[in-house]
Amino acid sequence: MIMGKHLSCSAxxxxxxxxxxxxxxxxxxxxxVMVLVGIVLGAIWTQTAAVQxxxxxxxxxxxxxxxxxxxxxTYANQNPAATPTIAPVLHPWSTDLTSxxxxxxxxxxxxxxxxxxxxxxxxxxxxxxxxxxxFLGPNVGSAFAGTPPAPPVPTALPPNETRAQGGDPTNxxxxxxxxxxxxxxxxxxxxxxxxxxxxxxxxxxxxFYVM
Numbered sequence: 001m002i003m004g005k006h007l008s009c010s011a012x013x014x015x016x017x018x019x020x021x022x023x024x025x026x027x028x029x030x031x032x033v034m035v036l037v038g039i040v041l042g043a044i045w046t047q048t049a050a051v052q053x054x055x056x057x058x059x060x061x062x063x064x065x066x067x068x069x070x071x072x073x074t075y076a077n078q079n080p081a082a083t084p085t086i087a088p089v090l091h092p093w094s095t096d097l098t099s100x101x102x103x104x105x106x107x108x109x110x111x112x113x114x115x116x117x118x119x120x121x122x123x124x125x126x127x128x129x130x131x132x133x134x135f136l137g138p139n140v141g142s143a144f145a146g147t148p149p150a151p152p153v154p155t156a157l158p159p160n161e162t163r164a165q166g167g168d169p170t171n172x173x174x175x176x177x178x179x180x181x182x183x184x185x186x187x188x189x190x191x192x193x194x195x196x197x198x199x200x201x202x203x204x205x206x207x208f209y210v211m
Contacts, residue, residue, distance in 0.1 A: 079111065
C-alpha cells in the first residue's frame with residue numbers, strides 16, 4: 001500500500017508531501033467548481049428574472065387590451081347624463097391600490113374617448129410597456145392638459161377624429177415628476193430611443209383611446 005501511494009508521486013516527494021499536494025489540489029478544484037457553480041446560478045437567475053419581467057409585461061398588455069375592449073363594448077353607444085366612474089384595479093406590479101393601479105377615466109361627455117392609466121411604475125416598466133405596445137393607432141393630434149397621476153385630457157377632440165381599429169390607443173403618454181413639476185410627455189410618434197430619453201423618472205403611463 002505504501003509503495004502504491006509512493007508511486008503516484010514524483011520520486012523525490014515523501015508520502016506526507018504527496019498527501020499535502022493532494023489536499024491542495026482538491027481545494028483548488030473545489031474553488032474552481034464553486035466559481036463555475038456561481039456563474040451558472042447567476043446566469044439562471046438573470047434568465048429567470050428576464051422571463052418574469054416579460055411575463056409581467058405580457059400580462060399588463062393583455063390587461064390593457066381587455067380593459068379597452070370592455071370599455072368600448074359597454075360605453076361606445078351610450079350617452080349617459082353623468083360620466084361613469086369605474087373603480088381602479090391592480091396592475092401586475094402593484095400590491096395594493098395605494099402603491100399603483102390601473103384606472104379608466106372619461107375626459108368628455110358624450111363618451112367619445114377614454115384613458116387607461118397605470119400608476120406606481122418604474123422607468124424601465126414604462127419603456128417596456130411602450131415597446132410591448134406595438135398596437136398603436138393613428139395619433140389624434142389634439143392638445144392635452146393635466147398633470148400625473150391624473151390622466152392627460154384633450155383640450156378638444158377633433159370633430160371627426162380618426163377612429164382607431166382593434167382597440168388601439170391613439171396616443172401614449174409617460175408621466176413623471178411630482179407636484180408642480182409633474183408633466184405628461186406624448187411619446188406616440190417617438191422612436192424607442194427617444195422614448196428612453198423621455199422616460200427618466202417615469203412613474204405613470206396613460207393610453208388614450210377614442211370610442
